[in-house]
Amino acid sequence: xxxxxxxxTLLAVIRHGSFAAAAQNLGYTASAVSQQIxxxxxxxxxxxxxRHARSIVPTDxxxxxxxxxxKVLTDIEALMAAASRAQDDSRQELRLGIFPSLATxxxxxxxRHPRWTRLGIELKVxxxxxxxxxxxxxxxxxxxxxxxxxxxxxxLAWPHTMRRQWLxxxxxxxxxxxxxxxxxxxxxxxxxxxxxxxIIHHPGTPDAVVIERLFASCGLHPRVVAxxxxxxxxxxxxxAGLGASLVPELALGRRPDGVxxxxxxxxxxxxNVFALLPSGSGNARVDLFLELLGDGLQDALTH
Numbered sequence: 001x002x003x004x005x006x007x008x009t010l011l012a013v014i015r016h017g018s019f020a021a022a023a024q025n026l027g028y029t030a031s032a033v034s035q036q037i038x039x040x041x042x043x044x045x046x047x048x049x050x051r052h053a054r055s056i057v058p059t060d061x062x063x064x065x066x067x068x069x070x071k072v073l074t075d076i077e078a079l080m081a082a083a084s085r086a087q088d089d090s091r092q093e094l095r096l097g098i099f100p101s102l103a104t105x106x107x108x109x110x111x112r113h114p115r116w117t118r119l120g121i122e123l124k125v126x127x128x129x130x131x132x133x134x135x136x137x138x139x140x141x142x143x144x145x146x147x148x149x150x151x152x153x154x155x156l157a158w159p160h161t162m163r164r165q166w167l168x169x170x171x172x173x174x175x176x177x178x179x180x181x182x183x184x185x186x187x188x189x190x191x192x193x194x195x196x197x198x199i200i201h202h203p204g205t206p207d208a209v210v211i212e213r214l215f216a217s218c219g220l221h222p223r224v225v226a227x228x229x230x231x232x233x234x235x236x237x238x239x240a241g242l243g244a245s246l247v248p249e250l251a252l253g254r255r256p257d258g259v260x261x262x263x264x265x266x267x268x269x270x271x272n273v274f275a276l277l278p279s280g281s282g283n284a285r286v287d288l289f290l291e292l293l294g295d296g297l298q299d300a301l302t303h
Contacts, residue, residue, distance in 0.1 A: 002040070002043055002044065002072075003036075003039070003040070003043070003166070003167075003291075003294055004072065004291050004294070005036065005291070005294045005295055005298055006036045006037070006039060006040040006043075007040070007065075007069035007072060008026070008069075009022065009026065009028075009033055009036045009037065009040070010037065010040060010048065010062065010065060010066060010069055011066055011069055011070065012025050012026050012033075013033065013037060013049070013056070013058075014058050014062060014063070014066050017056075018055070018056060019033045019034050019037070019056065020033075027299070027302070028298065028302045029302050032298065032301065032302040035169070036298070037049065039166075039169075044061075044065065046059070046061040046065075047059055047061065048061060048062040048065065049062060091120045091121070091122050092120060092121050092122065092283075092285050093121075093122045093124060094121050094122070094123055094124070094144055094145060094285075094286065094289070095124045095126070095142060095143045095144045095145070096123055096124065096125050096126065096143065096144070096145050096146075096147070097126045097127075097128060097132070097133030097134075097136050097137070097143045097145070097146040097147065097148075098125060098126070098127055098128075098133070098146075098147040099127070099128070099129060099130055099133070099147065099148060099149060100127055100129075101170075101231060101232075101248065101250040101251050101253070102147055102149075102250065102273065102297070103125070103127045104250075104253065105250050105253035105254075105300045106250070106293065106296040106297050106300050107125070107296075109296040109299060109300065110289075110292045110293060110296045111123075113292060113296075115288075115292060116292065119285050119288055119289060119292075120285060121285055121289060126142070126143065130146070130148035130149060130150070130156055131156065133146040133147070133148060134146055134148060134156070134157075134158045134162075134276065137158070137159075137162065137276060137277070137278065138159060144277065144278075144281065144286075145275060145276070145277045145286065146275070146276040146277070147167070147273070147274075147275055147276075147293070148273075148274065148275075148276060149170065149271040149272060149273045149274070150271070150272050150274075151206070151207045151210050151211075151269065151270075151271050151272075152210040152269065153210075156206065158276055161278060161279050162276045162277065162278060162279065163276070163277055163278070163279045163280075163281075164274050164275070164276055165274055165275045165277075165290060166272065166273075166274045167273045167274055167275060167290070167293055167294050167297055168273050168294060168297045168298060168301065169270040169271070169272055169273065170248040170249050170250050170270060170271040170273055170297075170301065171248070171249050171268075171269070171270045171301075172246050172247065172248055172249075172267070172269040172270060172271070173246070173247060173248070173249055173252060173261050173262075174193070174244065174245075174246055174261065174262045174263075174264045174267055175234075175235060175238050175244065175245050175246070175247055175252070175259050175260070175261055175262075176193075176238065176244040176259070176260050176262060177238055177239065177240075177241040177242075177243075177244075177258060177259065177260070178239075178257075178258050178259060178260045179241050179258070180196075180260070182260050182262060183260070184260050184261060185261065185262070185263060186260075186262055186263065187262075187263040187264075187265065188262055188263070188264055189264070189265075189266065190215070190218040190219060190220040190264055190266040190267060191219055191220070193220060193222075193244060193262075193264065194219065194220045194221050194222070195221060195222075195223055196222070196223060196243070196244055197222075197223050197224075197225040197242065197243035197244065198222030198223060198224055198225065198243050198244050198245065199224075199225065199226040199227075199228055199234045199237050199238060199242060199243045199244070199245040200222060200224055200226075200227060200228075200245075200246070201227065201228070201229055202227045202228075202229055203227070205229060207229075210269070211246060211269070214267060214269055215267075217266075218266035218267065220266075220267075222244075223243075225242055225243045226242060226243060228245075231245075231247045231248060231251035232251060234247055234251075235247055235251060235252065235255070235256060235259060236256060238258075238259050239256040239257065239258035239259045240258070241258070246267070246269075248270075248271050249301050250300060250301065253300060273297060275290055275293070
């Protein structure tokens with residue numbers, strides 16, 4: 001399914017002529033705009049821009065998609081208006097399962113958004129890890145919608161009757177104590193961080209297996225000083241000087257003093273964030289709620 005957020009980004013790039021200018025207009029980083037366009041190209045199966053050293057040129061496919069995007073986004077606004085008119089007569093309860101960092105840094109942005117009050121949705125929220133929220137979606141479960149993530153090809157599984165919608169990618173970052181003397185954003189090799197103290201996941205968890213394989217592939221052999229599956233706790237322990245940690249971008253939403261984020265080219269990993277709901281369920285309100293989620297996630301990751 002094409003993400004409406006990406007369609008808005010496409011129109012901005014066509015209108016302003018570059019990723020950087022579109023990013024400034026939308027309030028994103030140029031990198032975030034580039035990632036959104038790349039995701040749109042993957043979803044559509046076409047090349048949208050010819051990329052040159054100092055310029056980009058929209059393809060015919062981009063121009064055609066841009067014309068259709070204008071109509072699609074207009075229709076979405078019409079649906080929003082219809083939901084607004086209907087909210088006085090009815091409100092929809094939505095039982096939502098959501099993982100902690102999304103509940104902490106994205107959901108509050110949505111419920112404070114002016115468009116939220118027009119949706120006519122009453123949320124009942126359950127904050128838990130993906131495996132638990134997926135269980136709540138099964139037949140007769142207590143949830144209508146689950147917001148989950150998957151790291152690599154980890155062991156997360158869901159019933160084949162579920163419909164999945166991708167919302168965005170949450171890249172992992174290498175975070176170290178500022179006291180180690182590295183400059184913020186410095187590019188270092190994995191080898192330079194080998195044998196240093198690290199805070200890592202508990203062994204045996206699906207995320208831990210993926211990360212252990214990644215570390216082994218780039219020759220990083222951490223000296224483990226703590227196990228933690230709580231990213232906020234990991235960052236706070238890093239800030240205190242206990243050791244380095246590998247955490248998603250969302251977990252750095254309230255980055256404490258005393259930490260430095262490094263660029264380690266060999267370590268490239270992301271959480272794929274998506275929504276799960278039973279096939280055949282959902283409606284215009286839920287679709288618009290998911291659009292707000294996509295917007296909120298992009299905003300949280302680029303600010």
